[in-house]
Amino acid sequence: MCWGVPGVLIDMEPEKGIARVDFGDGVPREVLIGITGERLERGSLVIVHAGVIISTIDEKGLVETYSLLSDLMREAGEQEDEGMRSYYDYLLRLSRQLRGGDSS
Amino acid sequence: MSMDEKKLEATSPGELAERDFLDKLEGAFRSNIHVAVSLRNLIHRLAEKALMRGIGRIVIMDFCGTHEWSIVHFGIRSLMPRNVELVAGPGCPVCVTPSKYIEYAVKLSFEGITVYTYGDAYRLRSLRPINSAYSLQEARSDGASVQVVTSFIDAIRLANKSGRESVFLGIGFETVAPGYAVAFKKNIVPGNLAFLSQVKLTPPAMRLSLELLMKENLDYRFGVIAPGHVSTITGAKAWSFASEEMGIPVVIAGFEPIDVLIAIAEILRQIVNNESKTVIEYRRAVTWSGDEEAQRNINEVFTTIDDAWRGIGIIPRSGLELSDRYASHNAFEKYSLKRISSDDWEYDLPRGCKCGLVTLGKAKPTDCPLFMKACTPDRPIGPCMVSVEGTCSIWARFGGGGLADEVARSLEVY
Numbered sequence: 460m461c462w463g464v465p466g467v468l469i470d471m472e473p474e475k476g477i478a479r480v481d482f483g484d485g486v487p488r489e490v491l492i493g494i495t496g497e498r499l500e501r502g503s504l505v506i507v508h509a510g511v512i513i514s515t516i517d518e519k520g521l522v523e524t525y526s527l528l529s530d531l532m533r534e535a536g537e538q539e540d541e542g543m544r545s546y547y548d549y550l551l552r553l554s555r556q557l558r559g560g561d562s563s
Numbered sequence: 564m565s566m567d568e569k570k571l572e573a574t575s576p577g578e579l580a581e582r583d584f585l586d587k588l589e590g591a592f593r594s595n596i597h598v599a600v601s602l603r604n605l606i607h608r609l610a611e612k613a614l615m616r617g618i619g620r621i622v623i624m625d626f627c628g629t630h631e632w633s634i635v636h637f638g639i640r641s642l643m644p645r646n647v648e649l650v651a652g653p654g655c656p657v658c659v660t661p662s663k664y665i666e667y668a669v670k671l672s673f674e675g676i677t678v679y680t681y682g683d684a685y686r687l688r689s690l691r692p693i694n695s696a697y698s699l700q701e702a703r704s705d706g707a708s709v710q711v712v713t714s715f716i717d718a719i720r721l722a723n724k725s726g727r728e729s730v731f732l733g734i735g736f737e738t739v740a741p742g743y744a745v746a747f748k749k750n751i752v753p754g755n756l757a758f759l760s761q762v763k764l765t766p767p768a769m770r771l772s773l774e775l776l777m778k779e780n781l782d783y784r785f786g787v788i789a790p791g792h793v794s795t796i797t798g799a800k801a802w803s804f805a806s807e808e809m810g811i812p813v814v815i816a817g818f819e820p821i822d823v824l825i826a827i828a829e830i831l832r833q834i835v836n837n838e839s840k841t842v843i844e845y846r847r848a849v850t851w852s853g854d855e856e857a858q859r860n861i862n863e864v865f866t867t868i869d870d871a872w873r874g875i876g877i878i879p880r881s882g883l884e885l886s887d888r889y890a891s892h893n894a895f896e897k898y899s900l901k902r903i904s905s906d907d908w909e910y911d912l913p914r915g916c917k918c919g920l921v922t923l924g925k926a927k928p929t930d931c932p933l934f935m936k937a938c939t940p941d942r943p944i945g946p947c948m949v950s951v952e953g954t955c956s957i958w959a960r961f962g963g964g965g966l967a968d969e970v971a972r973s974l975e976v977y
């Protein structure tokens with residue numbers, strides 16, 4: 460019950476306070492919505508702790524974390540971390556896909 | 564039993580993703596050495612300035628298992644100037660769950676009531692045995708009904724399915740509290756599932772440990788790295804008492820090693836300039852006022868009580884109990900279990916265990932003669948070794964050699 464993990468909100472039942480979240484492995488898992496429901500929608504990027512959504516981050520937040528690090532790495536002449544990139548890419552792609560699907 | 568545990572570990576949702584994430588974080592830090600080096604140099608320059616201004620020792624306390632993990636895992640302690648000490652404070656809810664309440668849970672499990680618990684609380688040892696069982700784990704191997712879950716929602720699902728009388732051991736800080744609250748508010752907790760609330764509040768514990776440290780070290784200066792996740796709910800305002808009333812700089816930091824280094828640098832900067840402010844470094848997720856709806860939900864479902872902390876005592880207004888409206892779910896009421904009051908509180912750690920002092924930041928795990936001798940992660944004696952968030956367990960698992968040394972060594976190239 461330790462770390463906060465980023466994931467993508469797949470769907471939710473606000474009347475029950477429940478949502479399903481993909482943590483990057485393609486398997487949606489049930490969690491409780493601990494925060495203001497209005498901030499959540501299909502495709503939201505969320506941080507989950509012990510099965511409870513404790514915050515949302517925006518794309519910028521997720522991208523910032525990644526791009527800050529990769530910029531710094533490039534500057535330092537380091538190789539980029541492919542694994543990390545694909546993990547962030549998956550979450551980002553899924554998040555966009557779901558939100559795009561909703562607004563159309 | 565150990566196979567059982569392995570299975571439990573492997574099945575917990577999100578955990579694989581967590582491990583994956585942490586692996587990647589580690590990769591990022593390794594490749595991110597030059598930023599760490601400049602931050603380290605900045606920290607050393609600021610510490611020198613502090614010395615020149617006559618400030619001897621600076622103690623910076625963290626309040627979150629994840630920060631402590633980051634500090635230990637990435638060897639951040641070994642990067643600190645000699646006059647700057649990083650100390651772990653109360654950041655582990657499982658560690659401070661009183662022995663008496665574990666005994667209650669064990670007792671209920673023997674009475675045919677299914678007890679749902681998190682994996683680390685499952686292994687917590689009580690002071691006194693119930694039917695010769697010292698933990699929920701032992702109760703289960705004696706045939707009692709105990710089930711490990713990774714979240715409250717799992718317990719709700721299982722209780723719904725079984726229809727059996729059951730209890731959830733609701734441990735946690737402000738981070739999980741809004742999740743518990745929303746489940747009650749939305750009425751999804753079945754009537755057969757009672758809730759043994761062990762939700763603790765971080766600010767009162769922070770105040771207590773800072774007061775104790777200040778009293779004992781009058782000429783030291785202090786700083787606080789405030790917990791990032793708790794702050795997403797409570798907001799930064801929850802810690803302003805430390806900066807405003809106690810004159811202690813507070814930085815709410817993210818969990819990556821760079822976040823922690825930035826927080827330390829900012830604290831030192833404030834100390835050198837004689838400032839004390841509450842600053843949000845973790846802007847990705849934290850605001851000044853926090854999540855007001857979550858706070859409202861907590862206030863609706865719970866009431867604040869003076870609560871018992873294992874090995875420490877009663878801390879005023881430091882715990883949450885289900886409010887009267889949800890009394891039918893309150894395991895204390897339903898099973899006539901008595902809450903510990905200041906009159907009947909007793910020291911409740913195993914003999915020789917210093918977990919209470921470790922939790923308050925008054926002792927390091929290595930100050931405990933049992934650390935890594937009689938008490939190890941495989942055979943934990945005290946709660947700080949049982950929980951993955953406990954300082955002893957973090958030091959034991961990540962403290963010796965390995966990555967910490969390696970990163971520290973490479974960072975020394977300056």
Ligand code: SF4
Pocket residue numbers: 915916917918921928931932933934935938939943944945946947948949955
């Ligand atoms: S090492 Fe074990 S016995 Fe010593 S303080 Fe930590 S938990 Fe307690």
